[in-house]
Amino acid sequence: MSDVAQNDAVFAYPFHVDSHNTQDNNNNNNNNLHQLPLLTVTLKFEEIVYKVKLEGKGGSCWGGGGGSSWGAAANREKTILNGLSGVVFPGEILAMLGPSGSGKTTLLTALGGRLSGKLSGKITYNGQPFSGATKRRTGFVAQDDVLYPHLTVAETLLFTALLRLPSSLTADEKAEAVERVISELGLTRCRNSMIGGPLFRGISGGEKKRVSIGQEMLINPSLLLLDEPTSGLDSTTAMKIITTVKRLAAGGRTIVTTIHQPSSRLYHMFDKVVLLSEGSPIYYGSASNAMDYFSSIGFSTSITINPADLLLDLANGIAPDSKYANEGGENMEQEQKSVKEALISAYEKNISSTLKAELCSLDANNFNNYAKDASKREKRSREEWCTSWWYQFRVLLQRGLKERRYDAFNRLRIFQVISVATLGGLLWWHTPTSHIEDRIALLFFFSVFWGFYPLYNAVFTFPQERTMLIKERSSGMYRLSSYFLARTVGDLPLELALPTAFVFIIYFMGGLDPHPTTFLLSLLIVLYSVLVSQSLGLAFGAILMDVKQATTLASVTTLVFLIAGGYYIQQIPPFIVWLKYLSYSYYCYKLLLGVQYHNGDVYECGKGEFCQVVDFPAVKSVGLDRLWVDVCIMALMLVGYRLIAYLALHRVRLR
Numbered sequence: 001m002s003d004v005a006q007n008d009a010v011f012a013y014p015f016h017v018d019s020h021n022t023q024d025n026n027n028n029n030n031n032n033l034h035q036l037p038l039l040t041v042t043l044k045f046e047e048i049v050y051k052v053k054l055e056g057k058g059g060s061c062w063g064g065g066g067g068s069s070w071g072a073a074a075n076r077e078k079t080i081l082n083g084l085s086g087v088v089f090p091g092e093i094l095a096m097l098g099p100s101g102s103g104k105t106t107l108l109t110a111l112g113g114r115l116s117g118k119l120s121g122k123i124t125y126n127g128q129p130f131s132g133a134t135k136r137r138t139g140f141v142a143q144d145d146v147l148y149p150h151l152t153v154a155e156t157l158l159f160t161a162l163l164r165l166p167s168s169l170t171a172d173e174k175a176e177a178v179e180r181v182i183s184e185l186g187l188t189r190c191r192n193s194m195i196g197g198p199l200f201r202g203i204s205g206g207e208k209k210r211v212s213i214g215q216e217m218l219i220n221p222s223l224l225l226l227d228e229p230t231s232g233l234d235s236t237t238a239m240k241i242i243t244t245v246k247r248l249a250a251g252g253r254t255i256v257t258t259i260h261q262p263s264s265r266l267y268h269m270f271d272k273v274v275l276l277s278e279g280s281p282i283y284y285g286s287a288s289n290a291m292d293y294f295s296s297i298g299f300s301t302s303i304t305i306n307p308a309d310l311l312l313d314l315a316n317g318i319a320p321d322s323k324y325a326n327e328g329g330e331n332m333e334q335e336q337k338s339v340k341e342a343l344i345s346a347y348e349k350n351i352s353s354t355l356k357a358e359l360c361s362l363d364a365n366n367f368n369n370y371a372k373d374a375s376k377r378e379k380r381s382r383e384e385w386c387t388s389w390w391y392q393f394r395v396l397l398q399r400g401l402k403e404r405r406y407d408a409f410n411r412l413r414i415f416q417v418i419s420v421a422t423l424g425g426l427l428w429w430h431t432p433t434s435h436i437e438d439r440i441a442l443l444f445f446f447s448v449f450w451g452f453y454p455l456y457n458a459v460f461t462f463p464q465e466r467t468m469l470i471k472e473r474s475s476g477m478y479r480l481s482s483y484f485l486a487r488t489v490g491d492l493p494l495e496l497a498l499p500t501a502f503v504f505i506i507y508f509m510g511g512l513d514p515h516p517t518t519f520l521l522s523l524l525i526v527l528y529s530v531l532v533s534q535s536l537g538l539a540f541g542a543i544l545m546d547v548k549q550a551t552t553l554a555s556v557t558t559l560v561f562l563i564a565g566g567y568y569i570q571q572i573p574p575f576i577v578w579l580k581y582l583s584y585s586y587y588c589y590k591l592l593l594g595v596q597y598h599n600g601d602v603y604e605c606g607k608g609e610f611c612q613v614v615d616f617p618a619v620k621s622v623g624l625d626r627l628w629v630d631v632c633i634m635a636l637m638l639v640g641y642r643l644i645a646y647l648a649l650h651r652v653r654l655r
Contacts, residue, residue, distance in 0.1 A: 039137065040090035041125050041222040041254045043111065046359055048121035050081040050106060050279075077118075080106050082280045084121075085355055087362065088256055088272065090222075093249050095267075095287065096258045097308065098276035098315050104258040105143070105227055107276070111256060112140045112225045114474055116653060125223065134223075135476055136386075139216025143228040143258075145208040146471045148403045149197030153187050153211055154178065156195060159399045160215045163477045166386040181214045185244060206237035213244065224248060226257040235263055242266050264306040277315040282343040284351055297346040314343060385479065392478040396486035404490065413498070420449070421502040425509025432511070434604040440618050442510050443596060444567040446526055447588035450499050452558045454530045457495075458537025459550040461487065462649065466545055470652060484646050488538065499530050513596055521595045529588035532634050535641035536584070542648035561585045570621035584637055587630045590622040599624055 054076045081103050088094040096104045109115040111123060113130040125134045147156055161174040169177075182191050187210055195211070196202015203211070209229055216224060226245065230238035242262075246269050249255045259266070273290055275283035283290055291307050294300065294314065301310060301320035310320060317336025385392070424445065431438045462469070465487075473480065503523045508514065512522070536557070540550045561583035563569060572580060580586045597613045605611035613619055 039126075039222050040252050041134075041137065042090065042127075042362070043088045043223060043254050043256065044086075044122075044124045044127075044359060044362060045107075045111060046085045046122045046356075048081050048084040048107065048110060048119070048123065049079065050103075050110065050115065050120075051077040051079050051118045054078050080279050081110070083352075084274070084276075084281050085352075085359060086272070086274055086284050087359060088254050090252045090254050091249055092271040093245065093255045093257065093269070094272045094274065095262070095270040096256070096274045096276065097260075097262075097311055099312060100260070101278075102276040102315060103279040104276060107274075108225055108227055108256060108258050112138060114140070132476070136219070137222040139219060139221035139224045140475065141209075141212050141216055141224070141226040141229060142471060143231055144467070145205075145212045146467045147195045147208060147211060148399075148468070149195050149200070149202065150403050150406050151399070152192050152194055153203065153207070154182065154191045155399075155402060156211055157181060157214055157218065159395060160477075161218050162387075162395045163392060163472075164219050164386060164475070167388065167391065177218055181217055185210045185214050185217070186240075187211065187214065204237070206233050206240060209233065209241055210244065213241075217248070222253060224253050224255045226255070228258055228260060230259060230262070230266070235265075238263070239265060242269050261312060262308045264308070267306065267308045273311070275311050275315055277317070277340055277343065280340075280344050280347075281351075282315060282340075282347050283311070284347075284355060293350075297342075297350065299343075314339065385476070387478075389479055389482050392482035393486050396478060396483055397490050400486055400490035401493075404494075413494075417453075417498045417502050418505070421505035422509075425506040428506070428510035430509075430511035436603045436613065436616055437618070439510075439512065439596070440567070440593070440616070442506075442512065443592040444565065444589050446503070446506075446522075446592060447529060447565065447585045448562060450502070450526050450530050451533045451561065451585040451588060454495055454499075454534040455537040455540075455554055455558065456551065458491075458534040459541045459554050460547060461491070461538055462541040462645070463545050463547045463550065466652065469649070480649055481646070484649060488534075488642070491534070495530055495534055496527055499526050502526075518595055522592060525588060525591045525595065528591075528631075528634060528638075529584060532584045532588075532638045532641070535638050535645070538645040539641045539648065542645040545652065565589055566622045567618055570617050581633075584634060586622070587634050590624075590630055591627055593619055593622060594624050594627045597624060 084103075084107060086094065096107060098104050106115065110119055113123075113135060123130065128134070151159070157178045158175060161178050162171070165174050165177065182188055187207060190203045190207050194200075194202045195208065202208075213226070213229070224245075229241050229245065233241065245255060245257065249271075262270075267287060270287040272285065273283065273287045274281060275290075283293060285293065287307070290311060294310065299310075299314060299320055305320075313320070317339040319335070319339050387395075424442075428438060428442045431442065433439070469483065472478065473483075500523065503526055507519060507522065513519070537554065540553050540557075541547075544550045544553065560579060562585065564572065564580040564583050565585040566580060566583075566589055597619065599614055601613040602610040603613055603616070614624055
């Protein structure tokens, strides 16, 4: 194995321990979470400013002054982060405090290299800008636990390990890494329990949060970013989470976390604190010194209080023992404004200059050796991904099948299809050949039902997995192409099995041509239409990424395709006839007619009178020739719609 591969393997393999020291570590009961990552990271951020445009907000086109205030508002910018600086060393926990909307999550996202837009300032990792190598060493735990509900804890972590750990490790080594994470995070008791979701109960909120942390710990990150890790948890569970994070920091990791309102016990576990008020910093420094600092600038309290409560009051502009604290109105707003201005001014005077000097004293030469090593690794290893495309496809396909094993063939969907097929078979029971109207109606029913049913199911595919896709692609877990193909291939068992059962039931009950070749071709045409319909549904979902909008568009489209499908209207006006050529239902209907009937076939149109099938209006309007052209057109639709869906997914913002 090359030096680069060895380096990558040691880095990626979690809690790597020297084999000669393993026994000693076990004897000393050393926690594996304390093992140092391969490379430690010093995170430094200087004068971070982030602005967003306000499009049509905050103004009225009826405003006075003789001008259009709406137009001014449309070009106005709002400052979300305003001049934030700080540094976090390996082994430290930096907590970002502030009220809702103060910019905590935005700053954390920027530090994780996931923030797009107008960001200015400087963020460095060991003196280097954000890069692919930094991304692979960074763990990011979002506030919401984005997990597949039908996977167990062990399965969730195992699939993460298979995708995020390099191919230089064997499957057994990756499984061993998962077992270590499960043990160290206290997930052994619930390892075989499903994650759970809105419709069924699974593991607890604290256990979900530990699973999310475990997913990031599998890569043994040098830098770990956590967004509100205690949100929605009781104080005891929150304490367990932060204790785990503290142990991770003790292992040499650099940790930054946002937290809304920590208890006193949690607050004293942090090394450093950044306090934000409407995007501006009002304190940066040691967590233990915060109370003394605010006392020194005239904001002391006469009662014993949780430091976090005081800090949050100040960030909201509420001074200790304020006589307006429980009141509203203009006096309260004026006091809040003056308190915030005083705090920002004090920060500029007492902290900002000292902090700038500290950041400047961090000589870039301290990171020279790291920069040289990183440069060599980047040049010698051109691999952007930890695993191959084919490997990612196989793992994602396996994960998709396991995740949807309960949902795919659920009893309700099976009952729905079987009952429709049985009822339809009874209604068209052994339709005689002379009743050509009914036979043609049955064929059109095939094209309509299996043109619309898969479309509406496929519309939900990507909008429902949007958050998961963003999370996993942001961490560089897999290629979009491998995900897209695995996701669509994984749906085929359900998409093809149910229409197959449907055709088997209704085809023979309806008395259609029983010849094996005719039946097989009819089945293949229906399945072909299913794939095309599914493709259009995937495209709608991927383009809009909103279930309500996508289903609305799908309903309008299916209605148009139904009307223009060649059965209801035989003579469409020339100026709008092009609509039927966009309808895959039209091509499916025509192909089914072409399989069932041929030029020269006749039917009994009256007593003792026979007529040509091709002269029947519903057949004549579509014809029985050039069937291979229709097959090719549907092939173009199948490929084109899926290509559109794939390209639309590329537009999903990874943040």
